[in-house]
Amino acid sequence: MPVGENKIIRIIKRRRPRVVVIGGGTGLPVILNALKKQNAEITAIVTVSDDGGSSGVIRNYINVVPPGxxxxxxxxxxxxxxxxxxxxxxxxxxxxxxFSGHSIGNLIIAALSEMRGNIFDAIQSLSGMMKVDGHVYPASNEPLTLNAEFMDATTQAGETEITGMHKQIKRVWVTNTNSSDEPSAMQPVIDAVMGADAIVLGPGSLFTSILPNLMIPNLGEAVRKTRAQVIYICNIMTQAGETVGFSDADHVRVINQHLGGDYIDTALVNGAPIDMTKFHPEDYDEYLLPVKNDFEGLRAQHCRVIMDDFTDQRNGLVFHDGDKVAGEIINIALQEMFKRK
Known part of the structure; x- marks a missing residue:
């Protein structure tokens, strides 16, 4: 066995690779579940600016961070x-x-938030009850409101309202919903980012699931300062109201612009064709198209590109193949562990 492999095995025995995943939406659990199977030490930092569906109703009724x-x-x-x-x-x-449309889990999280006095402690209590392998942290301990400026210089507040405008978004930022205090992340969130081997952004809605977290000042600063490898899982399809016409390089460019520099180290991009004939006509959106590859645009931002067939195409929908994505993330995390040793 090569000497280098012996060293990596010794590191693996000493501790698991530390992976922090930042985001929200339906794509996040797919990646987390796959990383769990890879025996990673996982921390999930979850968006708290959602104002739609059951989460939005509960947020409006009892003024808690949206739980969905x-x-x-x-x-x-x-x-x-x-x-x-x-x-x-x-x-x-x-x-x-x-009760119509609400999940039991959302109601339990809302109840625990009242019992514990805040969402952060509620989620830590519930993590113990649910035997969670890893850490789940709200990006902020307070509900946040997402704000956007569009390319036509108009502005709008509220995630649902922003995407409903169907305008090209120039930038987003977050404010505390209930006060004028600057949004902030709890110290365990910052410690996790600073101690990670790999930071993963996505997959998820660019402007409404990923960037709201990075716009929390101390969390964004931690991502800029961390020694961890920062990985972006590029969306496979464009999204109406957010990324119409975007290439993979455009996604990375927007994140870098919001962070104020070229902070994305690696982008995982899909290189497989998408069979658009499998989409159900009633679900088809004319703006839902495969994200185009722009390797030169990515390299110009000093971003390494890992391209593969990262798709799981079934039932007329396109998902990320969690196992393939998790495998690449673990490889990068192990390389970072080895470099530090």
Whole structure:
């Protein structure tokens, strides 16, 4: 066995690779579940500016951080039985004006937030109850409001309202929903970023799931200062209201512009063709198209490119292949561990 491989094996025995995943939305649990199978030490930092669906209703009723994304992340890292996780995810079908459409997990998170006095401590308590393998941290301990400026210089507040404008977004920022205080992340969030081997951004909506976290001043500063490799999982498809016409280089450019420099070290981009004939006509959006590759644009931003068939195409939808993506992330994290040794 080569000498280098012996060293890596000794490092693996000493500790697991530390991977911090920052984002929100439906793509995040796919990657977290796959990383869990790779035996990584995982920290998920989850967006708290969602104002749609059940999360938005609960946020408006009892003024807590929206729980939906955190609920899904907790389940993805939980060692509970499938039956127990299904109960937590169950969504009411009642005609009751309040319970209809709400999941049990969202209500539990809201209740624990009131009992513990804040969302951060609530999620830590629930992580223990759900036997979570890793750490789940809200990006902020307070509800945040997403704000956007469009290319026509108009502005809009609120995630749902922003995407509903269907305008090209120039920049986004976050404000505290309930006060004029500057948004901030809790210290364990910052410590996780600074101690990581790899920081993963995405997959998820660029302007509404990824950037809101990076716009929290002390969290964005930690991503800029960390020694970890910063990895961006590029979306496979463009998204109406956010990234119409974007290439993979455009996605990276927007993140770098918001961070104020070339901070994305590696981009995982899909190189496989997408069979658009499999999309259901009733679900098809004319703006939903494969993200184009722009390798020169990525290299101009000093970004390493890893291209593969990262797709899981089934049921008329396109997902990321979690196992393939997680494998690349672990390889990068191990390389970073080896460099430090």
């Amino acid at each position: 994304d955190m609920r899904n992340v907790l389940v993805s890292l939980s060692d509970l039985s499938e039956e127990e996780k299904a109960i937590f995810q169950y969504r009411f079908e009642s005609n009751d004006a309040f």
